Amino acid sequence: MTPQVLILGGTGEARQLAAHLVGRGVRVTSSLAGRVSRPQLPEGEVRVGGFGGIDGLADWLRREEVRAVVDATHPFARTMSEHAARATAATGTPVLALRRRPWQPVPGDDWRPVSSLEDAAALLPDLGDRILLTTGRQELAHFAALRDQHFVIRTVEPPEPPLPPHVTTLLSRGPFTTDGELELLREHRIDAVVTKNSGGTMTTAKLTAARELGLPVVMVQRPPVPEVPEVGTVEEAVERLGVTVTSPGTGGE
Template identity: 45%
Template structure:
């Protein structure tokens, strides 16, 4: 038995996910459920119905989609949440429902930026000691362990929640949530003697200030490239386009 309004699931936890939920909160044509992984202790809550916690991989997600009569699935998770994206793609195919991805655009390199692209976190860890001895590691809490064996470098690690797994030695940990401003980022790097910055190519405005600060200080920035999206999947780089796709897909 179908719901009066078609239900759609948004895999959120990002600003894009919150904006999509807000845009569709008053929709008379569809009902939006936002899923949060529950990995952040104090998440920013989206509007509308929210589900917190994992699904148990692609199979568990497919079962939940079927049980809850979900008509379309939109992945608006972090650009580096590749496992979630792959599971979502497979679950949507299993349930034969429309699937799309909404990802913010990557940052564009400025002519004065000193960027060093890295294929992944392991590659970034190899580059760090080549470029500096005092690294500002701003990649979130997951993946910090990739730098645990780097020698000859001290790390300033910043994340919202404490990282999981092994930590580099020596290191100093700062727990903070963006947005950050350029002046404070520049002062932080100066005060701590930072000579190389490590970041993911996350995009968005929340943490872009570190890129500008590094540019102004002439610091090298190791930029970890995004994992590739599943082939043949429809993709949007704006919440408005993604929200419009959901409405047009199920109504």
């Protein structure tokens, strides 16, 4: 029996979707990028690492007779989303994007939207001396030239150099609470927060805490993504996939 659904991504939503589908008797393969040494593994089959570009992914889809592809990658994983869209178009494989809704500001928020980490770094000299940086462990080189700020960098795994000269590293994985985030911001005397607009509920507490303390949040906006059928929740994805992966003769129940 070949995989019926390929799920791209190591997000919490991807793991939830895999569990739902496996529970319905669907064979699932989840593909993880391999950037985390000890990832939280989803139910079903798992493969780690790339496919070898668009052609490699297309060949894999044909060889494994994949019934449908779900792009449940991180909202900022633009390259993988583009590869998925082009490979599924080349093979005629149905594709569905599971993209968590972006955060939206509410009254009391002081958001400074920017289009890139480079633009975020350019704003920081005017926002304070102590910065909470929660943009992930990669691409921190954009902040390396800032010598007057002290950065509190929170990541799941140690950040990749080059880094700013003044750094405190916090290794932690969400979900986080508002009380915990308030304590962190006060303890480290944070003047501003930098984050990507990842959406979801796992890390929204930092936005609430920043609002309560009147701190500015430099919000990196999402990059453009391919136009493919899209849903915002696991439940919607399960419903959309139902007919595709459980029709007679596909191995589903």
